[in-house]
Amino acid sequence: MKASIKGVFAPRLFTCLKDYNKSKFTTDIMAGIIVGIVAIPLAIAFGIASGVGPTEGLVTAIIAGFIISAFGGTKVQIGGPTGAFIVIIYGIIQQHGLSGLMIATVMAGIILIIMGISKLGNIIKFVPYPVIVGFTGGIALTIFSTQMNDIFGLGIEKVPADFINKWISYFQHLGNINWLALGVGLASLVIIIITPKFSKKIPGSLVSIIIITLVVWILKNYFGVTGIQTIGDIYELPSGVPMPSIPELTMKEGETIFNVIQQLFPAAFTIAMLGAIESLLSAMVADGVIGDKHDSNTELVGQGIANVVTPFFGGIPATGAIARTMTNINNGGRTPIAGIIHAIVLLLVLLFLGQLVGYIPMPCLAGVLIIVSYNMSGWRTFKSLAKNPKSDFAVLLVTFVLTVIFDLTIAIEIGLLLAIVLFLKRTNEASVIRVFKDEIDPGENLDINLHEEKLTIPEGVEVYEIDGPYFFGIANKFDEIMKQVGDNSKVRIIRMRKVPFIDSTGIHNLETLCLQSKKEGIQVILSGVNKHVRATLEKAGFDKVVGADNICSNINEALQKSDEYVSKDKK
16 A cells, blocks of 8 residues: 555655654653543543533544544644534534434545545635634534533523523523532532643643542542432443444435435535634644644545544544644654554543543533633634724624524635635725826836836827736726726727736626727727736637737837827828
8 A cells, every 4th residue: 555645645654654763652652641631531521512422422532533643644633523513513413313413424524535635635724714713712602501501500401402592591490500510510610720730731621520520429429419410320331432333314204315415415514624624723733833744635534534434433523633632742742653542542441441431520521611612712812803804803703603693504604705705805905907198107116126217108098007816806996997087098008017817707808898999999908918817818819809919018018009009090
């Protein structure tokens, strides 16, 4: 097997093993063990919050974590379940059940593989920052909202899925607050917050779970304290890695598998986009810390393989986790071996310590997820972006609100659409069209002084200079300026030295201008057309419309040409 498939799939594990040594192995083992320990509470918490269970969370961290490290495009990426997926997973389960989630996850994996093979890894990086901040903040608030039932011990059997009804239900059950549960949850929060003051390496979430679980166990068994719900009271405890299986898909009467796939495609696409964005952002942050450069296309393929395989073991969507990745880096992890060790540690926990998971109190786990949501919220970024252009902040707010009130699919679609519209608006505003009738400075707006005299524009000649891309946005602006100037000229020179590209609308606009000008007895001349734009025009056959001789390399040549046309007209 080759380590590279047409330059698209080249797992970093293969290249790292070439110069691997005992020293690297030692640091990777230590980093892998620590990040594995860190991942235990997070994997359990994300599994439960997603509407599945602790086993599914751990299985995802094990299998997906192993595959992402083995086949990914980064040295230090740690993969597994993340908070970003909680909302979308919960929604899929509500509508389509666990079998629907499996199909959606596999579909998302296939989409990621296709994106990687198609070399779309770099394009994902162009998703606007306000969109990312908006839906990340929205996800954080949603995760926070899902934990109120457990941390307050409200005892609501079925919490509404949507945000507004969820909070209405909470307020309706305020009289049912379990003060013991609230005390456990608050104690968990305090321990997580203060732990970094004593130790940077030991995660506060792990310390909190160990201490709180031990205290609650003692209270239950030696003091007869009841009323604090644990994981074991709700979920079947993990007893090992499930065997791969294909769950039965329940379909409505008259429904086919293709109908189900069609219904699940938006959710699958959202999972794929979230997975791609989160993993590549994590990889970029990691690159900056370790001074490396990841392979984004290989990373997408690796993420895709993980999401195709994991569902058959009962797992949920997975991606690169920035917090666990940074933990890996900070503890010396420098090759994918550390990520593989992390998966092995989790496997050992599942095989030999799985029953202990049942003793973890639900309010304690809620405290862990509340801290996760706080760290995800990026409220400081919200504050800083509020000082940026209002349009950017508007995109952020719209994406945020849509994520919270509706779902991620709509939020991403609308957020990206708004960002594209704003980009086009700004590009259009940045494009300038100037009109010259008397004289023109050939060196105007250049970085160097050409020391050339200003050029006189012959009578009956108008010069229009376009500064910026000639696309569908500026085409209308050009038409409006032409109408305002009038049609008393004999020659129209369109100076295009600062036009980097032209689209089909721009070409159509120029063709229309030429044909209309011919009817009016006006000659059109293009000046300063670069090679790329000229090739585009020639490919479209525009040189035949305007005349190849009328596409000039510079303004001097264009003015000379225009003088010839004016002289002929006078005769």
